Amino acid sequence: MEPLELAVASPELQDRLQALDVRSCLGCGACASGCPIPGTPGMEGFDPRVAVRLLAMGREAEAAASPFPWVCTSCGRCSHVCPMGIDLTAVFSLLRGLVPRANVPGTLEKGVASVLETGNTLAIPLEDFLDTLSDIGGELAEEECPGFYVPVDKQGADLLVFLNSKEVFGDFDDLKWWWRIFYNARENWTVPSRNWEAEDWGLFTGNPDVSLVLARRKLDLMRSLGAARLLIPDCGGGSYGCRMGLKTCALQDPSRQVDAVYFYDYLLERIASGRIRLDPTRNAGRTYVWHDACKHGRELERHFGKGYYDEPRAILAACVGQENVVAMDPDRANNYCCGAGGGNWPMPFEKESAAHGRFKVAQLEACRADVVVVGCANCRDQLQKRLPRFYPGRCRYEVKYLWQLVAETMIATPWSQTEIEAAQERSRLQQRHFQAELDGGF
C-alpha cells in the first residue's frame, strides 16, 4: 500500500471540527473500548477513534463514505468516557451530514422529504389520520373508556401531544396506552391535525436544519393552539431532537421559549397528585428491569445537564413495587444501547444493529428480568422484534412501554354520565368541523 498523503480539510469543515474540539483527541481509545462496533462482523477497522483520526488527517470524505457514521447508534458511551470531553456523537452526526443526500441509507432521506412536504414521514393524509383517531378512539370508548375521543386542534388545552407515526400508520393498539392515561387523569389535552408527528428524522440524517424546521412547527402549534404545555414525546429522535430544536429556537429567539414537560415528569406529577392511581399488586410475581435509553439518560445529561435515570425508576417502582425491580449491569449513564439508536431501527443495517445489541442481550440474560420496561419506541422494537430473531432462545423477556405499564396498573376512575355526554357532544362538533374542512377541499 502506498504511504498515506496527509490532506487538509476545507476551511468551513475545519471551523466546525474546531468547534467540536475534535483535534484535542489523545487517541487513547477509551471511546473505542466502550463502543459495540469493534467486533461487529463487517465493521472491521472501524471505531470512533479511527473516525476521529481520519478527521485529524483531513480525510473526512473517507470517514463519511464508510458505513461507520450510520452503524453508529449515537449511544454516546464513547463521549461518556472521553478524557477530553469530545462530543463524539455530534462529530459522527456531522459526518452523516457530509454524505450526499442521495447516499443516505435506506428510507431516512425519503422520510425527511416526506415530513417536510406532508408533515409526517409516512405521508399519511389528513383524512386517514382523522379516520384512524376516530376509529381507534371509538374502539377505546367502546371497550373501557366511555366518552373517549381524541381532541384535535382543541384551543387552550393544558397539554399538546405529538404522535408516533408508525402507531398512527399501523401499530394502533400502542396509541391506546397514553389515551387511557389521559382519559383516567381527565387530562385537558389535544393533538394537532397537521404536523402531528413526534419523530425527528433530521437527527438521524445528520441534518440540523430539518430538526430546526420540525421544532419550529411544534412551537408554532403551541402558539396557534394556545396550549399551556408541550408534552416532550417518548421516542429517541422525538424527545431528543425536539429538545435540541427547542433549545436552538429559544437561542435564536428567546420569546419563542415554551413551557414543555417531559413525559416522565408528567407521569410523576399525575401519580403524585393522585390523578393517576396505581395498583401494583396486579404486577406481582414477575421481575422488572428498566432499560435506560441513551437519549433519555446519558446523552440528555451530556447536552442538557440532566439525565432521566431516577424518574422512570420511581414510576416503575410505583407500578410494580420496588421488591420486583432488578437492575442491569451497567446501567444509568453507562448503560448499553439496544442497538437501534440513531435511526438504526428503520435503517438497512439490520445485522450490524443486531450485533450492537449483543451486549444488551447478555445484560438482560444476566439480570433475569421477566419484563424489560422501556421509554423509547425504537428500543421497544429492537428488544421485542429484532433481537429475538437474531438471538433465538436467549431473549426470554417481555417488553413493555413504561406508559403501557402505567396504563395497565392504573385504577380506572369512571366518568359520570354528564362527563360522557359532554365529551360525546364535543366529539360530534369536532367531527363536523373536520368534515366541513375536508369537504371544502383542504
Place this chain on the structure above:
Amino acid sequence: MDARDRLPVLVAGGGLAGLRAALDLAVAGQEVLLIEAGTRLGGGAAHLAALVQTGQPVQALVAELAQAVAAHPRLTVRFGCRLESVTGAPGELCAVLGQTGEGSTEQIRVAAVILATGCSPFQPGGLDFLAYGVVPDVVTSLSVETMLAADGGVVRPSDGCPPRSVAFIQCVGSRMHQPEERPACSAVCCAVSVRQALALPQARRTLYAMDLRAHVAGTQEALNQAEAQGLTVRYARPHTLAAGPDGRGVTFRFIDQQGTECQDAVDMAVLAVGIGLSAANRAMLDASGVELGRGGFVATDPYAPVATSRPGVFVAGTLGGPGEASLASVQGSAAALEALAAVRVSPPPREPLPVLVLGGGAAGLACSLGLAGCGQRVTLVEASARLGGHPRKHPTVWKGRETKEAVAQMAEAVQSLPGITVMTDARLIAAAQTPQGWTGSLATPLGTQEIAFGAAVLALGSGEARPDEYLLGRDPRVMTQLEFENWRRTHPEPDDTPQTVVFIQCVGSRQRHGFTACARVCCAQALCAAVELKKSRPGAQVAVFYRDITTPGESEDLYTEARRLGVLFFRYDPERAPRVERLGADLAVTGEDILLGRSVRLRPDRLVLAVPVVPVGLAETAALFALPTTGPGFLAPVHPVLLPVDLPRPGLFAAGLCLGPKPLDESVAEAQAAAMRAIVYLAGRS
C-alpha cells in the same frame, strides 16, 4: 535586632517538602512554627512502600528527617493544626490557624509562610465505568502502596488471596477534562505503577496507559526490568470494569491500537489515581488570595518557582503542581531560601569566605542571586566569555516567559550586586579541602588565581548528544532540537517558517542498553517548537513521531495546545522506528499510523531530532573534587530524594543540568535549594 526578626516563619504541612523547609530554616538560625493537620509527620512519603526513583524503602529515612525536625530547639511542631488563611504584608503576615475537629481559630503573626500542605488523591467513585466501590477487586494505587508498605503483602479484597494477575489502569483523575477538570498529568503515577508491577513478580501484569511516562529517574530502567519479567504495556483504555465469576476478580473489554476487540480477566485492577488540591486547601488559598494556575495548582513563575502571587508566601511540594518526591525536597529548601531572604532585615554576620558558584547559566545565576539575597558573598566563575550560559538549551518560550530575556535579566542582576564577584573566561583547575573550607586555582586570561571558599555550588550545565542517526550531520535539513531552536531564532519571520516540519522523539534515549533513561525535557521542548510553528504559520504541516509523549505535571497543557493547533502525532514502536531517507531532492520520513494501520510519508523542510541532554566536561570538575558520577556521567547527589542537591563531599552542592536533564523551573528551584543548603552548611559550621 528588629522585632520582626523574632517572628517565626510558618511552615504549613509536615510532609517531605515542609520538613525539609522547616529544618533548613531552623539550622540557618530562623525560628520556625511547623503545623500539621494530621497526627504525624512525613506526609505522603510515609505511606510509600518504596521510592519510585530507587525502589528502596523510604520510611526509615523520612522518620529520621522527622526526628531531626522534632528535636530542633528553634522548631515548634503543632499537630492537628490547619492553616485557614494568610493575609498582610511580607515580614508581618497574619495567619489564621484552625484546630482540626474544632470550630475555634487563632490568629498569629508570622514573618513568612511556606505552604506545603500537599495534595489529595483523586476519588474515582465518580467514574462509573471504572466500577470503583462497586466491583470489590478494583482498587487504587494508593491502597496497593499501603499493602506493599505493610508486611502482609498485596492481596485482593474479595478473598484476601495474592493476585495472580493484575491490570494497572493509568491516568485515573489525571489528564482529563470531564467529568471533572483535571488537566494536569500527575507526574508520578506511571513510575509508581511500574514499581508496583516490579513488586508483584508472581503475577501476570498488564499496564494500560495513554502514554507511559518514564521521566522520573530510574523509571525507564525499572520498566525495562519489569518488561523483561513479563510486564505488558498496552496503549489502551478499558471502558467498563465488571466483576468476574462469583464477584471475584475483574473483567473488561478494550480495543487495542490496531482496533481489535480484546477481553481481559484479572484478579485485581489497580487504578493509578492522580492528585489534586483538596477542598480545604482550595478554600485556604482562596481566602489568602493566592492564585491558582490553569492546572488547578498554585501558580508560580519558572524563574521564581516557589514564589506565590502573595509576597512573603511560598509554596513547596505538590501544592504547586505534581512532581516526584525529590522535587518536594528541592522545593522545600528553595522555599526556605526565599523565606529567609524575605524575613531578613539586618544582614547576618558575613561568612568570611564566599560561596563559589561554578557556572553562569540559569542555575548558576539563580543560585548566586539566592545566596546574595541572604547576605552571602558569592564568587561566580563562568568558563565562557559571558554570563547567561546557554539559554538556548531551553525552549525559546517556557511557561509564557521568553527564556533568553529572563536569563539576561538574571545576569544583569548578578552583575549589579556588590556581594557577587563575577569571573568570566575562568576555569577551576585545582581544588583542595582545608580546615576553613576549600581552596582552589582558577585559570583566567590573566593567569592562575588562587581562591578560598567556604562552600561551592556546581552548576555546570550539560550538552546535547549527537547520535549518528536519521541523517544528522549528513543533511543540513536534519537538526537537533537546540539547532532548530537557534535556527528559528535567526529566522523568526512568518515567511521563514517552514511548510513541513517533522519531529522524531527519543533519538538515543530510553534505550535498552547505554543511555537507558528518558531524557525528560525533549517532549516539552519539541511541543514548544511545534506550537510556535503552528502559531506562526497555521497552515504548516507539523508532525511528531513519538513513543510516549512525556509532558508531566502542568506541561500537559503544551501537548493539548499542540493537538488543538493541528499538530499530528504518530506513535512508533522502537522496533519499527520511522525511516528517514533522501528521495530525489526531498527529505522523506516514512512511518506508520498505528491507529489506521497505514504507512504515512512526509517530506519535511526540517527534521528535528530529540537527542538527549548529556554531561559535557563534567568529568574533569568531578575529578577535581573527587566526586562520584552516575551511569551516564551526571553528578551523583548524597541521596536522590532526601538530599538531591547535596554532593557527597563537605560543603559541595550542585544544581541544574549537571545533575541530570530537567526543565528550567526545576533547574532554578535546584539552584535556590543548593544556595539554601550551602547557607545551612555554613551556619552549621559556625
